[in-house]
Amino acid sequence: xxxxxxxxxxxxxxxxxxxxxxLCASKIGPYVCCDEFxxxxxxxxxxxxxxxxxxxxANFEDVDGTPICAKNHRPGIACGMFIDRFEDLNGxxxxxxxxxxxxxxxxxxxxxxxxxxxxxxVGQRIxx
Numbered sequence: 045x046x047x048x049x050x051x052x053x054x055x056x057x058x059x060x061x062x063x064x065x066x067l068c069a070s071k072i073g074p075y076v077c078c079d080e081f082x083x084x085x086x087x088x089x090x091x092x093x094x095x096x097x098x099x100x101x102a103n104f105e106d107v108d109g110t111p112i113c114a115k116n117h118r119p120g121i122a123c124g125m126f127i128d129r130f131e132d133l134n135g136x137x138x139x140x141x142x143x144x145x146x147x148x149x150x151x152x153x154x155x156x157x158x159x160x161x162x163x164x165x166v167g168q169r170i171x172x
Contacts, residue, residue, distance in 0.1 A: 048122040049099045054129040
């Protein structure tokens, strides 16, 4: 089992740099780091808010899928309603690529010839 962080969830919105809060669309308090955060990797800036999550803390350990904090805290990990935001982005990227193919075809073939079947299939796969 791989532990996930709220920052990688589609429901998560980080507004710590704007008004000091983090939000969750599922109305679950999203987990960020505690005040004793120490960056695991020395190259990461501890002042950069994107890095300040328990999974990036030197005190955090993942033991067979169980989160453990060396400071005896309850480490924050993603909840059961976690939705990987990168999977959604892949769908958006694919839709954009298909739309680009349609636009390129329309620019190159401005005469009223029939649209090829393969291009019709591409157009039907685009999710709006």
